[in-house]
Amino acid sequence: MSGELTPTHSAQGTSASFIEQVKQAQPALAPVAHPWLACFRAEGMERFAKAGLPTTRNEAWKFTNLRGLDKLSLSPAPDARSVPVDAIPTALEAAGPRLVFIGGQFRADLSRTQGLPDGVLLDALSAQMAADPQGLADRMEGLLARFPGADHPMRSLNAAFLADGALLHVPAGVKLEQPVELVFLAPAGVAAAWHPRLVVLVEDGAEATIVEHHAGQPGAAYLSNIAADVAVGTGARLHHYKIQREGTDAFHIATLNTHLADASTYDTFVLNLGARLARHEARQVLGGEKIEARVSGAYAIGGDQVSDITTLIDHAMPNCTSREVVKGVIDGKARGVFQGKIIVRPDAQKTDGYQLNRALLLSETSEINSKPELEIYADDVKCSHGATAGELDEDQMFYLRARGVPRDVARVMLIGAFLDEAMDEIIDEQVRAYFRAAAAAWMGTERA
Amino acid sequence: MSLIEIKNLHASVDGKAILKGVDLTIKAGEVHAIMGPNGAGKSTLSYVLAGREGYEITEGSVTFDGQDLLALEVEERAAAGLFLAFQYPVEIPGVTNATFLKEALNAIRKTRGESPLDAMQFLKLIRAKAKDLSMTDEMIKRAVNVGFSGGEKKRNEALQMAVLQPKLAILDETDSGLDIDALKIVAEGVNKLRGPERGMLVITHYQRLLDYIVPDVVHVLANGRIQKTGGKELALELEAKGYAEFGISDAAA
Numbered sequence A: 001m002s003g004e005l006t007p008t009h010s011a012q013g014t015s016a017s018f019i020e021q022v023k024q025a026q027p028a029l030a031p032v033a034h035p036w037l038a039c040f041r042a043e044g045m046e047r048f049a050k051a052g053l054p055t056t057r058n059e060a061w062k063f064t065n066l067r068g069l070d071k072l073s074l075s076p077a078p079d080a081r082s083v084p085v086d087a088i089p090t091a092l093e094a095a096g097p098r099l100v101f102i103g104g105q106f107r108a109d110l111s112r113t114q115g116l117p118d119g120v121l122l123d124a125l126s127a128q129m130a131a132d133p134q135g136l137a138d139r140m141e142g143l144l145a146r147f148p149g150a151d152h153p154m155r156s157l158n159a160a161f162l163a164d165g166a167l168l169h170v171p172a173g174v175k176l177e178q179p180v181e182l183v184f185l186a187p188a189g190v191a192a193a194w195h196p197r198l199v200v201l202v203e204d205g206a207e208a209t210i211v212e213h214h215a216g217q218p219g220a221a222y223l224s225n226i227a228a229d230v231a232v233g234t235g236a237r238l239h240h241y242k243i244q245r246e247g248t249d250a251f252h253i254a255t256l257n258t259h260l261a262d263a264s265t266y267d268t269f270v271l272n273l274g275a276r277l278a279r280h281e282a283r284q285v286l287g288g289e290k291i292e293a294r295v296s297g298a299y300a301i302g303g304d305q306v307s308d309i310t311t312l313i314d315h316a317m318p319n320c321t322s323r324e325v326v327k328g329v330i331d332g333k334a335r336g337v338f339q340g341k342i343i344v345r346p347d348a349q350k351t352d353g354y355q356l357n358r359a360l361l362l363s364e365t366s367e368i369n370s371k372p373e374l375e376i377y378a379d380d381v382k383c384s385h386g387a388t389a390g391e392l393d394e395d396q397m398f399y400l401r402a403r404g405v406p407r408d409v410a411r412v413m414l415i416g417a418f419l420d421e422a423m424d425e426i427i428d429e430q431v432r433a434y435f436r437a438a439a440a441a442w443m444g445t446e447r448a
Numbered sequence B: 001m002s003l004i005e006i007k008n009l010h011a012s013v014d015g016k017a018i019l020k021g022v023d024l025t026i027k028a029g030e031v032h033a034i035m036g037p038n039g040a041g042k043s044t045l046s047y048v049l050a051g052r053e054g055y056e057i058t059e060g061s062v063t064f065d066g067q068d069l070l071a072l073e074v075e076e077r078a079a080a081g082l083f084l085a086f087q088y089p090v091e092i093p094g095v096t097n098a099t100f101l102k103e104a105l106n107a108i109r110k111t112r113g114e115s116p117l118d119a120m121q122f123l124k125l126i127r128a129k130a131k132d133l134s135m136t137d138e139m140i141k142r143a144v145n146v147g148f149s150g151g152e153k154k155r156n157e158a159l160q161m162a163v164l165q166p167k168l169a170i171l172d173e174t175d176s177g178l179d180i181d182a183l184k185i186v187a188e189g190v191n192k193l194r195g196p197e198r199g200m201l202v203i204t205h206y207q208r209l210l211d212y213i214v215p216d217v218v219h220v221l222a223n224g225r226i227q228k229t230g231g232k233e234l235a236l237e238l239e240a241k242g243y244a245e246f247g248i249s250d251a252a253a
């Protein structure tokens, strides 16, 4: 299986000067002594220089144009240790473990890693690169081996700039009671690029919840280019939620690979609200039997925003279930992209796959590109998918208003109800409520 | 004092004239019925009064409680005390009945200068009203009209009316889809609302409903105009003779 989401990329279309700029930015990183990690960076650079940025000529990127990204400054953010931070977003009522990054750089002073069960490792990659580079290299290598052929130019770029990120390792049988929050904030007014890496291992029978926050302010053209490698062991459960509220001049690109073992549960949800261009590309490899994969998301965008949710659910083994509900609200001249591919390989008999994609277009100039793709090679499977795009229902609007509900409140109610169908997929109640409130806040500002 | 005064009202849809000079005045305290064959323009009249988009008013005026009704937004008409019980209530997945009614009631209270009800006060109110209509708590928690039978939808309209306490209630074929028991319950709800300061406009195709909601005045609407006006005995007459007299061969029963 060779990179279904990423057919061969070519450097054509990316200016040589951009690649030159990338190469020049790289030495600004703190050097890394460990040979595997150094090699990982060097190979990343090499692969990116060869591939260049994806262009719309690549099938997987035909709806999402990275034009403008090559105009960004790719230098790392200046030292973020003294950047003042007034509010750190949290989805939780009680203070739990968290790692905070400003401009991609770890801020130990804002983070909390105490009180975790024995054997659980939650730390910044930068800290682990100093403390236990061999341990980190082993984990990363082991993870990468699970995704052969998953080459991707943005992952290569991420690798070339490996400097920081988050490591969460939950040993077998350990259950994390509190969710772990990973908070990535952009420093105000800084045009730079950072490339956080997430390394997540949830071993057999373990359970964890991760909430990623990505946030920034408008006015700075920065790039946050995240790559994540996740493994969920036999019988393990991982709830993996992400809320993206980058500044509206920013690029946010996240490329996730998740490997699921026998009888594991993966419950993931992404909420895209921010960024000028956001691409959340998630590949789930169902590498065992009796897996339950829930891969859902929502977005609410306006202005000139682009939100791209691209997923691959790869059923390699029999008796697994996958469920995907992605819904988006699009206003102004914004554009939503949904590419949802489900592969059912010849061995994956008794697969049960469900996919639903809906878009609500709030303006004449809003747009949705939806591309569901089912590739089924097994004969005894149950797979359904549906995609719709529509406007606010006039009869529903009239009914609400005829009862006295003002037009703008009625709109918010209907948009909220529309998104709720996706939000209901989130298993964790606290996170669900937080994501709902964030979407409601979006509607409030969109109305103003 | 007249609650609503409709004068020479003409309305068209997509250039097709549907209301062709409706004159109708309802005084506070009165219950009027409009009967008429299918396609007469009964629902059109009710939608035009409620302010639905898509209708062009080409002539005429409507004064409601001293205001120019046609100049008001849909929600302003509701706040002014106009209520339309829909012939076909709309389903709204994802919005619960309770949330919907609380938003509606508090929006209306706000324009009346009253303070909003809190969750507890509202729940108490809606429970009491629902009980009167033999509706369960579970129906209040369900999404608006989703999964409701035809009769339940009509009961839900009656519930909304009971909660919002309008000055003028227009009931568009509230009897359709109701069995006799449900009809009695809904009619009882409507009768409860009758009072010296309120008016009702009961639109129906059949005389049956008027046995339970006894009107003061009955009008026949056909071909876009009020063709005849009389007392409650007119309903019985129509039941017997049909609408042939008005150039339409549509038996009422």
Ligand SMILES: Nc1ncnc2c1ncn2[C@@H]1O[C@H](COP(=O)(O)OP(=O)(O)O)[C@@H](O)[C@H]1O
Pocket (backbone or CB within 6 Å): B013, B014, B016, B018, B036, B037, B038, B039, B040, B041, B042, B043, B044, B045, B054
């Ligand atoms: N949206 C519409 N577009 C075109 N014609 C309409 C529309 N709504 C109603 N009509 C027509 O107007 C006439 C009156 O309809 P309606 O008011 O629903 O009648 P009633 O409620 O008395 O049965 C009918 O001939 C109907 O076909």
Ligand SMILES: [Mg+2]
Pocket (backbone or CB within 6 Å): B042, B043, B044, B087, B172, B173
């Ligand atoms: Mg009708």
